[in-house]
Amino acid sequence: MTEYQPGPAADPAGRRGEQDTEPSADAAWAASLHPAPAAGVPDPNSAANPNSAANPNSTAGPDGFAAAQPPAATGQPPAPSDSEQNANAELLTQLTAHLQQHRAKLRDQWAARIRDAHLLEAMTAQEMATETSSVYDNYVEVLETGSVEALQHYARDLSERIIPRGVETHEVVGIVLLLRDVLARSLFEKYQGNFALLNRVLDAYEPAANRIANTVAVSFVEERERVIRQQQDSIRELSTPVLPVRERLLILPIIGVLDSERARQVTEQLLSGIRTHRAKVVVIDITGAPDVDATVANHLVQTVDASRLMGASVIITGLSPTIAQTLVTIGVDLSKMNTIGDLQGGLEEAERLLGYNVTRQDGVNET
Amino acid sequence: MSSGPALVSILRQDSYLIASVHTALDDSEMIRLRNNLVEQIGRYRSNGVIIDVAALDVLDSFGAKTLATIAEMARLRGALTVIVGIQPDVAFAMVQLGMGTAGVPTALDLEEGLAYLNARVPRRPVRGPLGD
Numbered sequence: 001m002t003e004y005q006p007g008p009a010a011d012p013a014g015r016r017g018e019q020d021t022e023p024s025a026d027a028a029w030a031a032s033l034h035p036a037p038a039a040g041v042p043d044p045n046s047a048a049n050p051n052s053a054a055n056p057n058s059t060a061g062p063d064g065f066a067a068a069q070p071p072a073a074t075g076q077p078p079a080p081s082d083s084e085q086n087a088n089a090e091l092l093t094q095l096t097a098h099l100q101q102h103r104a105k106l107r108d109q110w111a112a113r114i115r116d117a118h119l120l121e122a123m124t125a126q127e128m129a130t131e132t133s134s135v136y137d138n139y140v141e142v143l144e145t146g147s148v149e150a151l152q153h154y155a156r157d158l159s160e161r162i163i164p165r166g167v168e169t170h171e172v173v174g175i176v177l178l179l180r181d182v183l184a185r186s187l188f189e190k191y192q193g194n195f196a197l198l199n200r201v202l203d204a205y206e207p208a209a210n211r212i213a214n215t216v217a218v219s220f221v222e223e224r225e226r227v228i229r230q231q232q233d234s235i236r237e238l239s240t241p242v243l244p245v246r247e248r249l250l251i252l253p254i255i256g257v258l259d260s261e262r263a264r265q266v267t268e269q270l271l272s273g274i275r276t277h278r279a280k281v282v283v284i285d286i287t288g289a290p291d292v293d294a295t296v297a298n299h300l301v302q303t304v305d306a307s308r309l310m311g312a313s314v315i316i317t318g319l320s321p322t323i324a325q326t327l328v329t330i331g332v333d334l335s336k337m338n339t340i341g342d343l344q345g346g347l348e349e350a351e352r353l354l355g356y357n358v359t360r361q362d363g364v365n366e367t
Numbered sequence: 368m369s370s371g372p373a374l375v376s377i378l379r380q381d382s383y384l385i386a387s388v389h390t391a392l393d394d395s396e397m398i399r400l401r402n403n404l405v406e407q408i409g410r411y412r413s414n415g416v417i418i419d420v421a422a423l424d425v426l427d428s429f430g431a432k433t434l435a436t437i438a439e440m441a442r443l444r445g446a447l448t449v450i451v452g453i454q455p456d457v458a459f460a461m462v463q464l465g466m467g468t469a470g471v472p473t474a475l476d477l478e479e480g481l482a483y484l485n486a487r488v489p490r491r492p493v494r495g496p497l498g499d
Binding site for chain 2: 231267268271272275279280282302303305306307309310312318
C-alpha cells in the first residue's frame with residue numbers, strides 16, 4: 001500500500017487561486033482511486049482555515065465551477081454535459097455555503113449523535129470538540145474543492161493519534177457515516193419544498209460524501225496496517241538475540257515458533273554475530289521453540305554447517321521430546337550435530353571446548 | 368594455463384604458506400593457484416598452508432572442489448591446509464548448495480588459522496632457496 005510521503009503543502013486557498021488548472025480534477029479523482037504517494041501533505045489545520053469557513057462565497061463564480069468538477073466527475077460513467085456540470089458546481093457551491101453557515105449547529109448535532117452511538121468513548125469531551133470541528137471543516141472543504149488530498153493527510157494524522165488509544169475501525173467509519181447522515185438530513189430539511197432540486201443536490205452530494213467516507217476508512221486501515229507491520233518488524237528483531245556470554249562464546253536462545261522466514265533471520269544474525277564477536281563456540285538453545293518442521297530442521301542443519309565453515313562449532317541444546325521425535329521421523333541427518341540436553345549442559349560443554357574451568361569457591365554463600 | 372598478474376599472492380611465513388585470494392577466480396586461475404601452491408610446498412618444505420578467501424563474495428562449486436583438491440594434494444606433500452575467512456553469505460550459500468569443504472578445516476580469519484596450524488604442526492624456521 002502507499003507509504004506516507006511528505007510532499008508540498010496543499011493550500012486550499014492557493015488552489016482556488018488557480019482554478020483553471022484542469023488536471024487537478026483528474027489528479028484528485030486518481031488520488032481517490034489510488035491514494036498515491038503524490039498526495040500532498042497540507043498543514044492539518046488548513047482545513048480549519050478561518051478563511052474557508054468565514055467566506056462561504058469565496059468559491060462562487062468561475063472559480064467555483066472548476067473546483068466543483070471532481071465530485072461531478074465522480075458520478076456515473078456518462079459524462080455530464082457542460083451545462084450539467086455547471087449546474088452541479090453551482091449546487092455544490094450552494095451546498096457548502098449552507099454547511100458553512102450552519103457549521104456550529106450541525107457540528108453539535110453530529111457530536112450528539114456520536115455520543116448517543118457511544119463512539120469514540122476513549123476521547124475526552126475537549127478532544128472530541130477539537131476533532132469534530134476539524135473533521136467537519138475537512139469534510140466541507142472536500143465537498144467544496146473536490147480534492148481529498150488534505151483529508152487524506154488529516155485522516156492519516158488523526159489515525160496516528162487515535163490508534164494507540166484503542167479506537168476501532170468501526171468507530172472511525174461510524175463517525176464519518178454519522179456526519180454524512182447529519183449533513184444529508186440538513187439538506188433534506190433545506191430543500192424539502194422542492195423535490196427536483198433536492199434530488200439534484202443529493203446527486204451532487206452523495207458521490208462526494210461516499211468518497212470522503214472511503215478515503216477516511218482507507219487511511220485509517222492503512223495506518224493500522226503500518227503500525228502492525230512496524231510491530232512485526234520489531235518483534236522479529238527482538239526475537240533473535242545473539243548474546244555473547246564469555247569471550248568467543250555466543251548463546252542464541254530461540255523462543256517461539258520457528259518458521260522458515262525466522263530461521264533464515266536466525267542464520268543471518270548468527271553468522272554475522274560469529275564474525276563480530278569472533279566466536280569459536282555457539283550454543284543454540286531451542287527450549288522455547290514449540291515445534292519444528294522438516295524445512296526448519298534442515299535449515300538448522302545448514303546453519304550449523306555454515307557456522308563450521310566460519311570456524312565456529314555449534315552446540316544445540318533443549319531439544320524437546322516432540323522435536324527429537326519429529327527430527328528422527330522426518331529423517332534429518334543430525335549425526336554431525338552436537339546436541340546436549342539442556343542449556344546448562346551446553347554451556348558446560350562450551351566452556352570445556354574453550355578451555356574455561358569454572359569452579360565454585362568454598363565458603364561463599366553457604367547456608 | 369593463464370598468465371598475467373597473479374590474482375593470488377602466496378606468502379611464505381617460515382614453514383607456512385599463506386595464499387591470499389584477492390578476487391573471484393575463474394577455473395584456470397584456480398588451477399594455477401593449485402599448481403603454484405603445491406609446487407611451493409615442496410620448494411619451501413612447508414608443513415602448513417592457509418588459504419584466505421576473505422575477499423571472495425562468491426565461491427562456485429569448482430572453486431570449492433579445487434580447494435578440497437589442494438588440501439588433499441598438500442597433505443600428500445606433507446602440509447596441513449586450513450581455509451580461512453569464509454564470509455557469512457558465502458558460508459550459507461555453500462551449505463545451501465550442498466557443497467562443504469569436504470573435510471578441510473576452516474577458521475574464522477588468518478589469525479585463527481595460524482593458531483589452528485600452530486597447535487598441530489608447529490611453525491619452524493625454513494632454510495632453503497629464497498622466494499621468487
